[in-house]
Amino acid sequence: MTTYSAVVTTGIYCRSGCGTKPRAENVRTFAHPAVAEAHGFRACLRCRPYRVAGPIAADAPELLCRAVQLIIAGALDTGTEAALGARLAVSPRHLRRLFTQHLGVTPDQLARSRRAHFARRLLDDTDLPVADVAFASGFGSVRQFNRDMRLVFRAAPLELRSRRRRADRLVADGGLVMRLPFAPPLHWPALLAVLAERAVPGVESVRAGGYRRTISLDGEAGLLEVRAGGADHLLLRAHLPFWEGLIHVVERVGRIFGVAADIAPAQAALAGDPLIGPLIAARPGLRVPGAWGAFEIAVDAVLAQHAARPRAREQMAALVGAAGQPVPGLGHGLTHLFPSAATVAAADLRGAGLPRDTAETLGALARAVVQDETLLDGASPLADFVRAVGSVPGVTEDTAHRIALRLGYDDAFPAVARDITRTPGEDSAGAAAWRPWRAFAATHLAVAQLPTVPA
Incomplete structure (x- = not known):
């Protein structure tokens, strides 16, 4: 399980592996970035923990895991905690108590953290205008966007963009390019092989080491392309009719490849199995493939x-x-929306x-x-x-x-x-x-x- 270390003397939290070496008595440990932020800590500029989604503990209650998945899907972008609780057949009070007990944050705090983290990635990776970043990240208004970014990162969006590193910016001849970060390793060839074997003809294509598919957004066609990136990320190129709600497009793409999955508990539990153990050793980092729809x-x-x-x-x-x-002119065998x-x-x-x-x-x-x-x-x-x-x-x-x-x-x-x-x-x-x-x-x-x- 990934943990995040916060230093009380600096007010900064880091993900594991960051090079900082604070005194032990000044360190507090949190299980999720949103919890560190709820306690007043801001993200480290060196390790940038906002780039990798904090996983939920494998032993978390099933109800909590289902609630988190609904939040990721956008249940609280426009809805309320009461509506989320009703969907899960529990009271809002019980839902908040469950989140506070196991995560240390409320459902609304978790949703705000995820939107802010995604917006920060857009500010780093792309040249989208700030207003477009706000709506692409699931915020209801630019005012709400500015307020929440100051709460989470202690800076305005334009100031955060000015801090990005030269290598952060991804330039594309067409479409919008973003990183899909994951906790290494990820066995890309094996994952592609599974997706190729089950690809929907005319809708999905796996060729030349990359994955492509058509998608429908409010009845309009879009095109997604995913390729291997670096040791800790894939590269997504999106050709979309509009950028509003991009956060949910990216989340759904991430589910196809399991980039947010914490496979360490499964690997640890099955590594000694006489049948599965050798398969894990042969292809470490293989994820369970998800799907767009x-x-x-x-x-x-x-x-x-x-x-x-x-x-x-x-x-x-x-x-x-x-x-x-039908969607003409795409090439790569892509011809239709599903x-x-x-x-x-x-x-x-x-x-x-x-x-x-x-x-x-x-x-x-x-x-x-x-x-x-x-x-x-x-x-x-x-x-x-x-x-x-x-x-x-x-x-x-x-x-x-x-x-x-x-x-x-x-x-x-x-x-x-x-x-x-x-x-x-x-x-x-x-x-x-x-x-x-x-x-x-x-x-x-x-x-x-x-x-x-x-x-």
Whole structure:
């Protein structure tokens, strides 16, 4: 678990590894940057802790983790703690008590810290005007932006931009370039191999060591490109119709590659396992791949439920071609936006070439998502999520686990992983020892089955 050290004599906090050497009696330790800021400390200019998101402890209550994920998704950008509590079926008072007890900050303080940190990264990496930075970071007004930046960093936005280093500024011929920081290592070739094997034809492309995809923002098309950067970051180039809410675009891109994931507990727990341990040693830093859109991976899982991967890819291409919005002129095999649940629910899936059983299951799933927007939001416990998704006509428990794995459920464990671990005359009971990190184990098992993935 990452910790942050604050020095009471200077009022500055640092992340681990910073070269400062204060006297031990002057140091206080915090589990999250937002907590240090809530106690009046400001970020170190040398190690710049605002560049890496502070992870939540692996042993934190599940309710807290779900609340944090909703905050990251923007639940408090315009909403209130009361609305967040209602969504999680708890009172605002209980929610604040939970945050204070385990994180040391309130939900609003955590949300403010995340917006401010993202804005500081934009001020460092880009030349976006200050007003654009404010709205791209999820602030409701420039006035709120200026106030919160002074609270967190003790300086106005223009002053913070004047402090950036010459090497910070990322210049692009087109689009906006940003760093996606992660805690090293990250096994980029293996992660790309997983994404390539499951890429949505016409929507995603993995070529020449990079990942590209189309996205829809309020019905308008955008293009994202991600490549390897330095030892502690990837590089994102975004071509978007507008910059408002960019923070949520970047968060969603980060989830695809697991850049904010703290994999140290899973690696430590499974390093000694006779099956998973050697796989971890061969590909250290492999993350569980996420996804841009929950409905997108749900469609992929349903198609995989009814057909082998090559056939499922053909069906996905047919669906995208029939129901997706065309986006011409992008190249790299990118031709469409992925269709929404409402579009798929109204589409003639049999006419798109899908078999009857597949079309019926996919149609039922799309209608269920239209009727309940929270069905795939990943905010419920794993058992409840699997039960809810599995209640959709035609969707199996295994398919629900496939979806849950890509949505970030640590203990999701689809049948493909069970099949790999099963030996003649014996079920995969040994996989119970991998709890609660079965998704991490399943990802390593899946990568080991792919051809030509570098170790």
